Amino acid sequence: MRTSPALRAAALAATATVFLPLALTACSTGGDGSGPGEPGNGTPLAANAAEASSSPGGLASQKLTWKPCRAPSTAQGGGRAPNPLPDGTRWECTSMKVPLDYAKPGAETIDLALIRARTKAKAPGRRIGSLIFNFGGPGASGVATLPAFGTTYEKLRARYDLVSFDPRGVGRSAGVTCETDQQLDARNAIDGTPDTTAEVNALVKHTKSFAAACQKHSGRELPYLGTTDAARDMDLLRQVLGDKKLHYFGISYGTELGGVYAHLFPENVGRAVLDAVVNPTLDPEQASLGQAKGFQLALDNFTKDCAARGDACKLPGSNAKEIERGIGDLLDRLDKKPVQGLGSRQLTQTLATTGIAAALYSKATWPLLEQGVDEADGGNGGLLLALADSLNGRSQDGRYDNSMSANTAISCADSKQRFTTDQIKAKLPAFRAASPVFGDYLGWGLLNCTGWPVAGAWKTPDVSAPGAPPILVIGNTGDPATPYAGARAMADALGKGVGVRMTYEGQGHGAYNSNNTCVQKAVGDYLMDGKVPQDGTTCS
Numbered sequence: 001m002r003t004s005p006a007l008r009a010a011a012l013a014a015t016a017t018v019f020l021p022l023a024l025t026a027c028s029t030g031g032d033g034s035g036p037g038e039p040g041n042g043t044p045l046a047a048n049a050a051e052a053s054s055s056p057g058g059l060a061s062q063k064l065t066w067k068p069c070r071a072p073s074t075a076q077g078g079g080r081a082p083n084p085l086p087d088g089t090r091w092e093c094t095s096m097k098v099p100l101d102y103a104k105p106g107a108e109t110i111d112l113a114l115i116r117a118r119t120k121a122k123a124p125g126r127r128i129g130s131l132i133f134n135f136g137g138p139g140a141s142g143v144a145t146l147p148a149f150g151t152t153y154e155k156l157r158a159r160y161d162l163v164s165f166d167p168r169g170v171g172r173s174a175g176v177t178c179e180t181d182q183q184l185d186a187r188n189a190i191d192g193t194p195d196t197t198a199e200v201n202a203l204v205k206h207t208k209s210f211a212a213a214c215q216k217h218s219g220r221e222l223p224y225l226g227t228t229d230a231a232r233d234m235d236l237l238r239q240v241l242g243d244k245k246l247h248y249f250g251i252s253y254g255t256e257l258g259g260v261y262a263h264l265f266p267e268n269v270g271r272a273v274l275d276a277v278v279n280p281t282l283d284p285e286q287a288s289l290g291q292a293k294g295f296q297l298a299l300d301n302f303t304k305d306c307a308a309r310g311d312a313c314k315l316p317g318s319n320a321k322e323i324e325r326g327i328g329d330l331l332d333r334l335d336k337k338p339v340q341g342l343g344s345r346q347l348t349q350t351l352a353t354t355g356i357a358a359a360l361y362s363k364a365t366w367p368l369l370e371q372g373v374d375e376a377d378g379g380n381g382g383l384l385l386a387l388a389d390s391l392n393g394r395s396q397d398g399r400y401d402n403s404m405s406a407n408t409a410i411s412c413a414d415s416k417q418r419f420t421t422d423q424i425k426a427k428l429p430a431f432r433a434a435s436p437v438f439g440d441y442l443g444w445g446l447l448n449c450t451g452w453p454v455a456g457a458w459k460t461p462d463v464s465a466p467g468a469p470p471i472l473v474i475g476n477t478g479d480p481a482t483p484y485a486g487a488r489a490m491a492d493a494l495g496k497g498v499g500v501r502m503t504y505e506g507q508g509h510g511a512y513n514s515n516n517t518c519v520q521k522a523v524g525d526y527l528m529d530g531k532v533p534q535d536g537t538t539c540s
Contacts, residue, residue, distance in 0.1 A: 056105035056232070059097055060239040069093035069115060072144045075402040076171035078395055082115075082147030085154065089117050091147050096240055098168070098233045100224055110221070112233060113172035115143040116163045117150060129243040129270070131160035131527065132234060134167065136252030136276070138227070139393075139407035141171035152513055153249075155520075159528050160247065167257075168233060169218075169225040170406045176221065178214040178405040181398055185345070188392055191335070192350035193440035200421055203444065208451045214409060215453040222454045225406075226413035227461065231261040235268060245270030247527070251510055252276045252482055258471070259463030259490060262498070266468035271527050275474045276510040279486030280463045280493050284415050284449075285427065288442045289434055290483050295442075296435035298360040298480035299324065301507060306370060314374040327356070328437060330377050339381040342389075347381025353441045355384035358391040360480045363507040412449040416456035419446045463493045470500045470532045472523065476514075478507035491535075502533055505540035 055061065069091045071081045082091040095111040121127040133153075135145045142164030146153075153162055166173035179187065187206050194200040214222065234257070238246040247270040250258035255274035262269050282290060303320035306313040317323035331349050338346035347355075359369035365387075372383035393401040424446055431443035449456070465471070471494055475487025484503075491499030504511035504519050511519045518539030525531040 055239065056099050056102060056236060057107075057109070059099070059105070059109070059236060062097060062240055064094045064096060064114070064240060066092035066094045066116065069143075069147070072141070073172055074399050075175040075177075076113075076141040076144040076166065077393070077401040077403075078399065079144070082150075085117055085150055085157075087120065089120075089157075091150075092116050092118070093143065095172075096165075096237060098236055100174075100221070102229060102232050110168060110174040111172075112168065112237070113141075113143045113166040114163065114237070115146055115165070116161050117147075117157060119159060119161050120157050121159050126159055127161075128159045128528075129161070129245065129247055130163045130238075130241045131156055131247045131249055132237065133162070133164040133249045134251065134254030134257050135164070136250075136254045137170070137403060137407050138167065138253045138257075138410040139170055139403035139405075140253075141166050141401070141403070143171060149513070152515075155524055156249075156527055161241075163237075163241065165233075165237065167230045167406075167410075169221060169409050171402065174218075174221050175402045176214060176225070176405040176409045177217040177402065178210055178408075181394075181400050183209075183213070184392075184394070184400050184404065185398070188351065188354075188388075188394075189346070189348055190350070191348070193335075193353075193444055195335070203447065204421060204450075207447055210408070211451045211453060214405060218405075218409070219453065222409055222413065224413075225409050226457050227257055227260050227410065228264070228457065230257055230410075231264050234261055235265050238268065243270070246272070248272040249527075250274050251513075253278060255473075255482075255486075255490060256280060256461060256463075259465070259494065260461050262465035262468045262471060262494060263461075263463050266465045269465070269468040269471065271469075271530065272471045273474065273512075273523055273527065274471060274490060275512050275523075276479060276482045277473055277475055277487040277490045278482055279489045280461050281489050282486075283459050284411075284417050285419075285446060288446060289431060290485070291481060292431050292434035292438050292442045294480040294483040295357055295360060295438045297483075298478065298507070299327075299356070299435075299437055301478060302360065302366050302369060303327075305366065314370055315377075324437070326377070327373055330373060331437065334376075334381075339376060339379050341381040341385035345385065347376060347385045350441070351388040352376060352381065352384050353438065354391055355387035357438065357441075357480075358387040361509040363478075408448055408452075412452040412456060413454055414457055414461070415449060416459055417446075418450050418452070418456075420450070421447070463490065465494050465498050468494070468498045471498055472502060472526055472533065473499050474502045474504060474511045474519065474523075476504045476506050476508065476511045478505075479509055481509045500532055500535050503536070503538040505538065511539075 072079050084090045093115050097109040099105045100108045100110050119127050143166050146164035169176045191199045194203050256278040258274050303323040307320045315323045316326050334352050335349040338348045341347040359365040376384050393403040428443045431439035473487050473491040475484045477484045491501040506514050522533045
């Protein structure tokens with residue numbers, strides 16, 4: 001998602017970590033089901049003169065050597081090498097060279113980490129091509145996320161190779177490095193909703209020191225980490241994979257990336273799905289205010305559900321308002337006096353708010369939210385802290401992935417807006433009106449790019465894509481992170497005849513990963529058979 005920086009790499013929380021503290025030389029024919037002369041195994045489209053002329057630095061002619069995937073790096077989130085899919089298909093990984101600076105395509109390059117699972121298609125003509133995934137953030141490692149949820153998209157492998165990548169600045173793709181694990185612990189422990197001059201000064205100090213650390217350790221890459229560069233990388237990836245069109249599945253912030261790609265390369269768009277849609281017409285302030293409303297709506301839905309269960313609900317209160325008031329009272333107490341968390345770490349007000357937000361990404365994690373709030377109310381903040389760690393990219397052993405650093409670097413490379421503390425203070429009443437629980441938290445998150453060493457590219461991204469084929473845009477009415485209105489805005493901005501809007505009446509972040517049969521059938525029919533749903537289709 002394109003989020004308030006305060007929520008950082010939230011798409012990972014929705015699709016990759018689920019908030020739990022746990023988590024070949026290419027050839028041109030044959031084995032993947034492609035027919036003679038049918039691209040798809042990673043053979044560049046060298047015969048296409050137009051492609052050859054647009055190849056940055058001649059890099060479209062590079063050949064990929066796919067090998068069994070190793071375990072994810074710490075920057076990607078750690079863990080074990082991915083398990084094979086149910087039919088025994090193994091995940092394969094490689095890297096692809098892209099220009100560091102597309103204005104100088106023949107100069108310095110960086111490596112992008114890639115992953116794929118080959119299609120099950122065997123009959124000639126059944127294989128469509130590669131289906132490229134971006135899971136959002138920005139800052140989510142596609143190399144780590146795709147195999148974690150490979151079974152969710154397994155049906156699509158009937159006609160596609162499933163492919164993802166670490167975008168530039170993420171994971172093993174010239175991953176941004178800023179602060180040490182200990183420094184990140186200290187940064188996350190400070191008061192993110194300051195009430196006093198001392199607390200404001202501490203927040204400003206940490207924001208500046210974080211930016212300085214990013215400049216010190218990754219200053220070479222910082223000017224080249226924006227969404228436009230990532231979209232150009234995807235078009236180069238399309239060429240290197242041997243696909244005439246880019247078939248794409250973008251989730252959360254991945255929808256913004258997909259929209260920017262469609263604007264830059266409308267003639268290269270194939271079948272594309274945008275799920276959990278970022279509103280491309282909103283600037284950072286407007287987007288954060290929209291998220292405040294979205295998370296408040298999700299919290300309201302959670303408290304209503306809890307109240308409806310009567311005595312089975314662990315939280316005090318006879319109705320939804322009383323339950324929410326109790327959550328607010330807990331956060332107020334934590335602001336004055338944190339409680340025991342995990343090990344020597346404490347649960348602060350800010351970390352508790354982060355943990356609550358994390359659990360609202362999916363209705364499946366509402367029971368964890370109920371339990372976490374109940375336990376924290378009794379002095380045990382371990383579960384809410386674990387939920388916050390999941391959203392912040394912290395593993396149980398205290399190591400951080402680089403999603404937080406990448407999220408900031410990409411967001412600040414994109415957005416021009418920089419806010420002073422006085423400006424934020426003036427905006428807080430509107431944020432508090434939008435959400436008594438998340439208003440201050442998201443309002444102060446606007447400080448994140450202040451003092452960043454690289455100027456931003458735009459106020460809002462241009463996603464107009466005249467000439468592109470239909471793009472399926474799916475909004476979830478109960479989505480806290482990318483509110484439902486974003487789907488209509490994206491469909492409209494893509495242009496008449498391009499954006500095809502579909503509604504899922506559900507809870508949580510995203511639609512396809514909800515396992516709703518109606519949504520998955522519509523998406524499958526579109527991606528596999530080219531059947532475009534009627535604009536305005538609703539699934540519930």
